[in-house]
Amino acid sequence: MIVDYQREGVIGVITIDNPPVNAISQGVRAGLMDALAALNADAGAQAAVILCAGRTWVAGADIAEFGKPPMMPHLPDVIDRIEASAKPVVAAIHGTALGGGLEIALGAHARIAAHDARLGLPEVTLGLMPGAGGTQRLPRLVGLAASLDMITSARQVGAAEALKIGLVDRIVTGDLTRAAMQFARELAGQQPRRTSEIAAPTVDAALADSIKASLTATAPGQVARPRAVDAVIEGLSLPFDQGMAQERAKFMELMDTPQRAALIHAFFAERAVTNLPDLKGVPARTVDRIGVIGGGTMGAGIAVSALLADLDVTLVERDAEAAERAAAGIGRMLEASVGRGKLTPDRRDAILSESFRAVGDYEALSDADLIVEAVFEKMEVKEQVFARLDAVARPGAVLATNTSYLDVNRIAQATGRPQDVIGLHFFSPAHVMRLLEVVVADRTAPDVVATGFALARKLKKIAVRAGVCDGFIGNRMLAHYRAAADAMVLDGASPYQIDRALTEFGFAMGPYAVSDLAGLDIGYLTRQRMAADRHPRDRVPVFADRLYELGRLGRKTGRGYYIYDDKDPKGREDPELAGLLDQVRADLGIAPRDFDDAEIVARYMAAMVNEGARVVGDGIAARPLDVDVVLLNGYGFPRWRGGPMHWADAQGLPGIADDIERFSRQDDHFWRIAPLLRDLAAKGGRFGDLNQRSVA
Numbered sequence: 047m048i049v050d051y052q053r054e055g056v057i058g059v060i061t062i063d064n065p066p067v068n069a070i071s072q073g074v075r076a077g078l079m080d081a082l083a084a085l086n087a088d089a090g091a092q093a094a095v096i097l098c099a100g101r102t103w104v105a106g107a108d109i110a111e112f113g114k115p116p117m118m119p120h121l122p123d124v125i126d127r128i129e130a131s132a133k134p135v136v137a138a139i140h141g142t143a144l145g146g147g148l149e150i151a152l153g154a155h156a157r158i159a160a161h162d163a164r165l166g167l168p169e170v171t172l173g174l175m176p177g178a179g180g181t182q183r184l185p186r187l188v189g190l191a192a193s194l195d196m197i198t199s200a201r202q203v204g205a206a207e208a209l210k211i212g213l214v215d216r217i218v219t220g221d222l223t224r225a226a227m228q229f230a231r232e233l234a235g236q237q238p239r240r241t242s243e244i245a246a247p248t249v250d251a252a253l254a255d256s257i258k259a260s261l262t263a264t265a266p267g268q269v270a271r272p273r274a275v276d277a278v279i280e281g282l283s284l285p286f287d288q289g290m291a292q293e294r295a296k297f298m299e300l301m302d303t304p305q306r307a308a309l310i311h312a313f314f315a316e317r318a319v320t321n322l323p324d325l326k327g328v329p330a331r332t333v334d335r336i337g338v339i340g341g342g343t344m345g346a347g348i349a350v351s352a353l354l355a356d357l358d359v360t361l362v363e364r365d366a367e368a369a370e371r372a373a374a375g376i377g378r379m380l381e382a383s384v385g386r387g388k389l390t391p392d393r394r395d396a397i398l399s400e401s402f403r404a405v406g407d408y409e410a411l412s413d414a415d416l417i418v419e420a421v422f423e424k425m426e427v428k429e430q431v432f433a434r435l436d437a438v439a440r441p442g443a444v445l446a447t448n449t450s451y452l453d454v455n456r457i458a459q460a461t462g463r464p465q466d467v468i469g470l471h472f473f474s475p476a477h478v479m480r481l482l483e484v485v486v487a488d489r490t491a492p493d494v495v496a497t498g499f500a501l502a503r504k505l506k507k508i509a510v511r512a513g514v515c516d517g518f519i520g521n522r523m524l525a526h527y528r529a530a531a532d533a534m535v536l537d538g539a540s541p542y543q544i545d546r547a548l549t550e551f552g553f554a555m556g557p558y559a560v561s562d563l564a565g566l567d568i569g570y571l572t573r574q575r576m577a578a579d580r581h582p583r584d585r586v587p588v589f590a591d592r593l594y595e596l597g598r599l600g601r602k603t604g605r606g607y608y609i610y611d612d613k614d615p616k617g618r619e620d621p622e623l624a625g626l627l628d629q630v631r632a633d634l635g636i637a638p639r640d641f642d643d644a645e646i647v648a649r650y651m652a653a654m655v656n657e658g659a660r661v662v663g664d665g666i667a668a669r670p671l672d673v674d675v676v677l678l679n680g681y682g683f684p685r686w687r688g689g690p691m692h693w694a695d696a697q698g699l700p701g702i703a704d705d706i707e708r709f710s711r712q713d714d715h716f717w718r719i720a721p722l723l724r725d726l727a728a729k730g731g732r733f734g735d736l737n738q739r740s741v742a
C-alpha cells in the first residue's frame with residue numbers, strides 16, 4: 047500500500063509510503079483520494095493526521111512523470127479533496143516538505159513540523175512554478191512578501207522560521223507522530239480551518255514589479271520566476287477557484303518549455319553520474335583520515351572541505367614554516383565559515399584542536415586512509431611526491447592527485463602501487479565548488495574509484511568519472527572552446543563583445559572576464575607548457591601573451607582585459623585594448639572583420655559541443671550527461687539550458703554539424719567534426735540516446 051488508512055482511537059491515520067522521497071506519483075494521488083474517502087466514511091474518526099514513512103515528508107510531484115501525458119487524479123483535485131474534508135486534517139511534517147509536498151500540507155487544516163524539518167517551493171529550479179495551489183494558498187497563510195520570497199528564491203525555510211511566518215502551527219522536538227495525534231485530538235469535532243477561505247492579502251503591484259525587475263538581473267533569461275510572480279498577483283485578485291485555474295494554466299504552459307526540459311535533465315543527470323556499471327556492488331575503502339599535500343590555493347580549500355565534513359586532516363607542506371602559513375590560512379577560512387553561519391565557534395575550536403594539523407614532514411601521513419596531492423603543476427615535482435608517498439603511506443591507502451592536466455598514468459608509475467592511484471580534480475575554491483572529476487587511470491582499482499565517489503558524497507560534491515587525457519573532461523573542452531573565442535578575437539571580434547554575447551546566452555561570465563579572474567599567467571604558463579606539442583596551424587592568442595608581457599595579469603594587477611579599481615571593482619572596458627589588438631592583427635597580416643553576436647555564440651557552442659562529442663567518443667566521459675554535469679557545475683554553463691550536450695540535442699545536431707562544416711571552409715585544421723557528432727547528425731540521433739543506453 048503506497049497510502050494506508052488506519053484508525054487509532056478517534057483519529058484516522060493516513061500514511062504515505064513511497065520510497066525514497068515519497069514523491070507524488072499517480073499511485074500516491076489515487077491512494078490519498080481513497081484514504082480521504084475512507085476517513086469521511088469512518089464514523090469513528092473525528093479528525094486525521096497525514097504522516098510520511100521513511101526519511102522525509104513528501105518531496106514534491108514525481109518528476110519522472112513530467113513530460114508524459116498527465117494521469118488522473120490531478121494533484122490540485124487531491125488537495126482540494128483534503129481541504130474539503132469535514133474532519134480536520136493535520137499534516138505531520140519531517141524531513142523536507144517540498145513543492146507539491148508543501149502544497150499538500152497547505153491543503154491540510156493544521157501543520158505540525160519536526161524541529162529540523164525544512165519547507166520550500168523549489169519548482170522554479172525545475173523551470174516550473176507551484177501548480178497545486180502554492181501560489182494561492184501560501185500567500186493567504188504567510189502574506190504576500192514572504193510567499194513571493196519563498197516562491198521566487200526556492201529557498202527552504204527551517205521549522206523555526208516556518209512557525210514565525212505562520213506556515214506551520216507547531217514545532218516538535220520529540221515524537222512527531224505522538225504530538226500530531228495529540229494536535230488532531232484537540233481539533234476533533236471542530237470546524238476545519240481551510241486555507242482557501244482565509245482572506246487574500248492585498249495585492250501590492252509595486253512589490254511584484256520590483257521583484258520582477260530584480261529577477262531580470264539575478265535570473266536573466268529564465269521564464270519561470272516572473273511567471274510565478276504573475277500567477278500569485280493575478281490569482282489573488284480573483285475568487286479562489288479562478289485563481290487556481292489560472293495557476294494551473296500557467297503551470298502547464300511552463301511544463302512545455304525547453305527550460306523545464308533542460309532543468310529536469312540537469313536534475314536527473316546530477317544523480318545519474320554515480321550510476322556507473324563498473325561501480326555496481328563495489329564497496330568503497332573506509333576513509334576517516336585524509337592527508338593533503340600542499341597548502342596553497344587548492345590544498346587549503348580541499349582541507350577545509352574535508353574538515354567541514356568531519357574528516358580528520360593532516361596537511362603536509364614543504365617545511366614547518368610553510369605548514370604554519372597554510373594552517374593560518376585554513377584558520378581564516380574556517381573563521382569565514384563561522385561568519386557565514388556554516389560552523390559554530392565551538393565546532394571550529396574542536397576542529398583546530400583535534401581534527402587538523404599542518405606539518406612539514408611526510409611521515410605524518412603514515413596512517414592516512416586517503417592522501418590528496420595538490421603541489422605545483424609540474425610532472426617532476428608530482429613524481430617526487432608520489433615516490434615519497436609510496437614510501438610512507440600505509441598499504442591500501444588511496445593516493446590521489448589534484449592535477450589539472452597532467453598524465454595520471456605517469457604519476458601512478460612513480461609508485462609501486464598504481465592500483466591505489468587516482469585523480470581527484472577539485473575546482474577552485476575547493477570548499478565551495480561542488481564538482482569533482484574522478485580521474486580513473488589505466489590501473490586504478492575499482493574500489494579506489496568507488497572510494498573517490500564515496501568521498502565526494504561525504505564532501506557533498508557531485509563526482510563525475512573522467513578518463514586520462516590532457517585536461518580530462520572540463521579543462522580539455524575549455525581549451526578547445528576557448529581557442530574558438532581567441533580565434534574570433536584574432537579575426538576581428540572584441541573580447542568585450544564576446545563576453546557580452548556569451549553572458550547574454552546565459553554564461554555566468556564571459557571567457558575574458560574569467561581570464562582576468564583566474565590570472566593571465568595561468569593561460570600563459572599553459573601555452574608555454576604546450577608549446578612543444580603545438581601544431582604549426584594552431585592559432586596562438588598572441589594578444590594574451592602581449593598582455594602577460596605588459597604585466598597585465600587581470601584582477602590581481604588591477605588590469606588585464608578589463609580595468610579594476612575603486613571606481614569599478616568589477617571591471618570596466620579598457621579603451622587601449624583595441625589598439626593592442628589592431629597591432630597584433632597587423633603583425634599577423636590579418637584583415638579584421640565584424641562578427642555578430644549570433645555567430646559568436648554559434649562558433650563558441652559548436653566548438654564546445656564538438657569537443658564534448660570527442661570526449662564521449664574517446665571514452666573520457668562515460669556519457670553525454672557526464673559532460674553536461676561537468677560544464678554546469680564547474681564552468682558556469684547556464685543550468686536552464688541543461689548543459690552543452692542537452693542544448694545541442696534541443697538545437698538539432700544537423701544544424702550544428704552544418705555550422706562546423708561551414709566554419710571548416712575557413713579553417714579545416716581547427717574545425718574537424720567529431721565522428722560521434724557526425725554519425726548522430728547523419729542518422730537523426732541525439733546525444734540523449736546515449737545517456738539512456740549506457741545507464742541501463
Ligand code: 3HC
Nearest residue numbers: 067069105106107108109110144145146168176177178317
Ligand atoms: N520525483 C521523483 N524522484 C525524485 C524526486 C521527485 N520529486 N525527488 C527526488 N527523487 C529521486 C532522485 O532522483 C533520487 O533517485 P535515485 O536514487 O534513483 O537517483 C532519489 O529520489 C533520492 O534523491 P536525492 O539523491 O536527491 O536524495 P537527497 O536526500 O540528497 O535529497 C531531496 C532529497 C531534498 C528531496 C531532493 O531529492 C530534492 O530536492 N528533490 C526534488 C524536490 C523538488 O524539486 N520538488 C518539486 C517538484 S515539482 C512539484 O512539486 C510541482 C508541484 O507544484 C505541482
Ligand code: NAI
Nearest residue numbers: 340341342343344345363364420421422423449450472474
Ligand atoms: P599553489 O601554488 O597555490 O599551491 C601549491 C602548494 O604546494 C604551495 O603552497 C607549495 O608550497 C606546496 N608544495 C610544493 N611542492 C611541495 C612538496 N614537495 N611538498 C609539499 N608541499 C609542496 O597551487 P594550487 O593552485 O593550489 O595548485 C595545486 C595543484 O592543484 C596543481 O596541480 C594545480 O594544477 C591543481 N589545480 C589548481 C586549480 C586552481 O584553480 N588553482 C584548480 C584545480 C586543480
